[in-house]
Amino acid sequence: MLFSRRLMLGLAMAGSMASALAVPAMAEGPTEIDLFFPVPVDGKLARDMGTLIKEFNDGHPDIKATAVYTGSYDDTLIKTRASIKAGKPPSAVIMSANFLLDMQIENELTNLDGLIAADGSTKEKFLGQFFPALHGNAVIDRSVYGVPFHNSTPLLYINADKAKEAGLDPSKPPQTWAELTDWAKKLTKRDGDKVTQWGIAIPCAYDYCGWMMETLTMTNGGRYYNEEFGGEVYYDTPSMLGALTWWNDLVSKHKVHPPGATPGPAVSTSFISGNAAMMMLSTGSLTYVRENAKFNYKVAFIPRNVRNAVPIGGASLIIPAGVEADKQKAAWTLIKWMTSPEKSAWWSRATGYFAPNMAAYKTPDMVEFLNKNPDAKTAVEQLDVAKPWFATYKTVPVRKNLEDEVMLVLNGKKQPKEALVAAQKAADETLKPYNAETSLKLP
Amino acid sequence: MSLAEPATLPVATSAPPRLNILKRFTTRFRTSLPAYLLLLPSLIFLALFTYGAMGRVVIDALYQRATPKAPLRFVGLDNITAVLADPAFTGAVVNNLIYALGTAVPSIGLALLFALALARTNAVTSALRAALFLPVLIPMVAASALFLFIFLPNVGLLDYYIGRLLPVLPNWLGDPDIALYAIMIITIWKNAGYYMLFFLAGLQSVPEDVMEAAHLDGAGPFSRLRYIILPELKPTFLFVIVIATLNAVTQVDHVFVMTKGGPSNATNLVLFYIYQQAVEHYDIGMASAATLLTLAALMSLTALSFRTMAKREGGS
Numbered sequence: 001m002l003f004s005r006r007l008m009l010g011l012a013m014a015g016s017m018a019s020a021l022a023v024p025a026m027a028e029g030p031t032e033i034d035l036f037f038p039v040p041v042d043g044k045l046a047r048d049m050g051t052l053i054k055e056f057n058d059g060h061p062d063i064k065a066t067a068v069y070t071g072s073y074d075d076t077l078i079k080t081r082a083s084i085k086a087g088k089p090p091s092a093v094i095m096s097a098n099f100l101l102d103m104q105i106e107n108e109l110t111n112l113d114g115l116i117a118a119d120g121s122t123k124e125k126f127l128g129q130f131f132p133a134l135h136g137n138a139v140i141d142r143s144v145y146g147v148p149f150h151n152s153t154p155l156l157y158i159n160a161d162k163a164k165e166a167g168l169d170p171s172k173p174p175q176t177w178a179e180l181t182d183w184a185k186k187l188t189k190r191d192g193d194k195v196t197q198w199g200i201a202i203p204c205a206y207d208y209c210g211w212m213m214e215t216l217t218m219t220n221g222g223r224y225y226n227e228e229f230g231g232e233v234y235y236d237t238p239s240m241l242g243a244l245t246w247w248n249d250l251v252s253k254h255k256v257h258p259p260g261a262t263p264g265p266a267v268s269t270s271f272i273s274g275n276a277a278m279m280m281l282s283t284g285s286l287t288y289v290r291e292n293a294k295f296n297y298k299v300a301f302i303p304r305n306v307r308n309a310v311p312i313g314g315a316s317l318i319i320p321a322g323v324e325a326d327k328q329k330a331a332w333t334l335i336k337w338m339t340s341p342e343k344s345a346w347w348s349r350a351t352g353y354f355a356p357n358m359a360a361y362k363t364p365d366m367v368e369f370l371n372k373n374p375d376a377k378t379a380v381e382q383l384d385v386a387k388p389w390f391a392t393y394k395t396v397p398v399r400k401n402l403e404d405e406v407m408l409v410l411n412g413k414k415q416p417k418e419a420l421v422a423a424q425k426a427a428d429e430t431l432k433p434y435n436a437e438t439s440l441k442l443p
Numbered sequence: 444m445s446l447a448e449p450a451t452l453p454v455a456t457s458a459p460p461r462l463n464i465l466k467r468f469t470t471r472f473r474t475s476l477p478a479y480l481l482l483l484p485s486l487i488f489l490a491l492f493t494y495g496a497m498g499r500v501v502i503d504a505l506y507q508r509a510t511p512k513a514p515l516r517f518v519g520l521d522n523i524t525a526v527l528a529d530p531a532f533t534g535a536v537v538n539n540l541i542y543a544l545g546t547a548v549p550s551i552g553l554a555l556l557f558a559l560a561l562a563r564t565n566a567v568t569s570a571l572r573a574a575l576f577l578p579v580l581i582p583m584v585a586a587s588a589l590f591l592f593i594f595l596p597n598v599g600l601l602d603y604y605i606g607r608l609l610p611v612l613p614n615w616l617g618d619p620d621i622a623l624y625a626i627m628i629i630t631i632w633k634n635a636g637y638y639m640l641f642f643l644a645g646l647q648s649v650p651e652d653v654m655e656a657a658h659l660d661g662a663g664p665f666s667r668l669r670y671i672i673l674p675e676l677k678p679t680f681l682f683v684i685v686i687a688t689l690n691a692v693t694q695v696d697h698v699f700v701m702t703k704g705g706p707s708n709a710t711n712l713v714l715f716y717i718y719q720q721a722v723e724h725y726d727i728g729m730a731s732a733a734t735l736l737t738l739a740a741l742m743s744l745t746a747l748s749f750r751t752m753a754k755r756e757g758g759s
Contacts, residue, residue: 078722105511106725193610198597204617206703258596260614261706266595273598393511396723407706411618437510 030064031330033091038076063330089320091331097137101391110319112144136388146316148356152283160296162277173300180303184256187277199256201276205263210399216243221306225390231435236424244416261407283379287352308385393434401426504731522732535716543691546630553635558642575636587700619709645679
């Protein structure tokens with residue numbers, strides 16, 4: 001009795017509070033929209049975003065955009081999903097490009113085809129502004145769901161001073177796995193059994209590890225996942241087996257790569273301090289290396305075994321599902337403005353990501369910047385061979401199914417073949433519900 | 444409740460029960476009304492943010508989707524059995540047990556040692572106490588970021604000093620055999636100073652005259668510790684053990700910052716597993732079921748310890 005009375009009181013109070021809170025806010029004046037943005041690299045980005053949004057608001061008196069910092073890529077996904085569930089989605093989000101498919105499967109994205117058509121444009125024309133490599137992560141089932149905002153590819157970074165010291169010519173960087181292995185051997189310094197300088201370091205932590213596995217698999221001719229359908233990954237394949245075996249050989253056979261799983265920041269610190277002579281890392285780290293390296297460095301394409309190919313990384317602008325029509329329109333104006341050649345180029349120079357809009361590279365400021373920093377060109381040139389970033393149903397767990405096994409291999413606890421068989425099995429299990437609804441749902 | 448009882452008693456005895464139920468009820472309600480009004484503010488917030496959320500977890504734990512586009516349906520205890528059958532969950536439980544034992548025992552031991560050494564107050568011990576307490580003041584996230592640099596393979600502080608002595612430089616956070624212990628070191632470093640405070644307080648309650656008497660009877664320092672100090676500290680021990688166990692389950696900031704449960708789930712703890720289910724797998728049913736299991740375990744543990752404590756207090 002006591003309990004129920006207390007409960008009723010509580011409920012009544014909660015109810016009256018909720019209704020008090022729900023007094024409708026009168027919509028007058030400019031359309032107010034929120035933009036969720038992550039900061040995946042370092043703190044300065046938040047300030048740059050503030051500058052960008054202020055400029056937008058000054059030029060668009062009928063819209064008042066507010067940039068809301070939402071942490072990492074993963075945090076941004078969480079916060080976006082939470083606000084969609086709460087019925088108050090932000091009007092636009094800068095979302096990690098490979099989360100789009102998963103969100104579309106969960107009905108959390110607005111199809112942008114209608115907004116493009118309302119502008120009197122076509123899908124082909126609209127997408128045509130962006131590098132073709134970026135289309136794969138923006139288009140799902142032939143509809144546009146995302147607009148590429150800032151993107152990256154993996155690069156090979158070389159400490160040019162150390163290369164010269166070892167009698168190698170840094171102007172002719174290694175182009176194949178064989179050459180890279182040779183370079184790494186020559187660049188490794190030993191003191192007895194102890195390694196004092198590693199030839200090469202490749203990051204492996206959740207998120208980065210999957211991206212590097214995709215990179216190595218692609219340069220070995222493979223695909224990692226089915227680009228057309230979110231229910232399949234190709235882990236237990238010759239191309240991935242070759243990739244993982246080579247990575248493992250660098251660690252345990254040639255002993256030119258530090259053992260174990262090393263996260264991205266540890267790899268870049270190691271490179272900056274001269275402890276690793278080469279590393280594979282995102283173009284997103286280029287500004288950091290440029291500002292911190294006290295030696296001459298060189299960036300190059302990721303070497304190939306079968307073909308030159310790399311996955312893209314980075315983020316796209318999306319409009320979540322359930323945004324009201326007027327806000328949708330305002331968000332669309334913001335998105336188009338942010339991805340225009342001038343703004344795209346400005347953001348690229350500020351962050352180190354490449355600008356997805358091809359026309360950005362024809363703006364005078366960008367031409368001047370590239371002449372001053374020719375290393376920023378490599379990432380753009382590599383785009384010719386770039387392919388989409390893996391995106392499946394439940395992208396993160398499916399990626400982790402592989403990463404956990406790769407980490408065991410790099411720690412010498414499993415052989416590549418058995419690790420990949422286990423990864424495939426685990427991933428198939430994770431993908432099962434989606435397949436049950438799609439590929440295995442038969443008439 | 445205690446406010447309400449005395450007032451209701453006379454009414455209950457004087458009137459024939461059945462006819463006056465309503466009257467009894469209103470009288471009882473009227474007399475206890477001030478008490479409820481006083482309780483109201485906290486009740487509202489507890490209902491909104493604690494009981495409401497817990498109720499929601501219980502409900503969520505009972506529902507699941509068969510396929511991504513299928514509607515939620517009632518599955519009873521299926522989520523709980525699925526969690527128990529998940530090797531990642533059992534792995535996290537085992538990790539958490541190792542972590543709880545491996546952090547509670549050393550940090551409590553160190554805390555007691557520090558407290559005994561610094562029991563007397565003078566300038567030196569005050570400074571040392573402050574130094575030992577310092578890690579408590581650093582937020583776990585900041586501490587983890589610091590240790591991330593200390594643990595950096597090859598170039599970190601630890602490898603710079605200790606690395607010279609070892610034949611092979613360990614990859615502290617990247618080797619599944621070592622990573623959990625690296626995480627444990629941070630917890631011990633961070634919590635020992637905090638527990639020291641409780642022991643310092645506990646030592647104040649050791650009666651001076653008993654100590655003196657023991658001294659006169661020729662009891663050495665070890666006997667004094669064994670037969671007087673430790674028994675007097677028993678309630679403190681019980682309390683600190685409960686706190687340390689709760690910390691072992693609820694503090695996962697460093698796992699989040701440093702390893703994300705990796706490599707290969709080697710540092711995955713129960714709370715982080717729940718986070719992964721909710722956020723990465725986007726499976727609210729599984730996450731709620733795992734939360735319920737953890738809550739049940741923690742509540743029974745806490746109830747057990749406090750009951751033991753209450754029994755002692757009542758007995759003495």
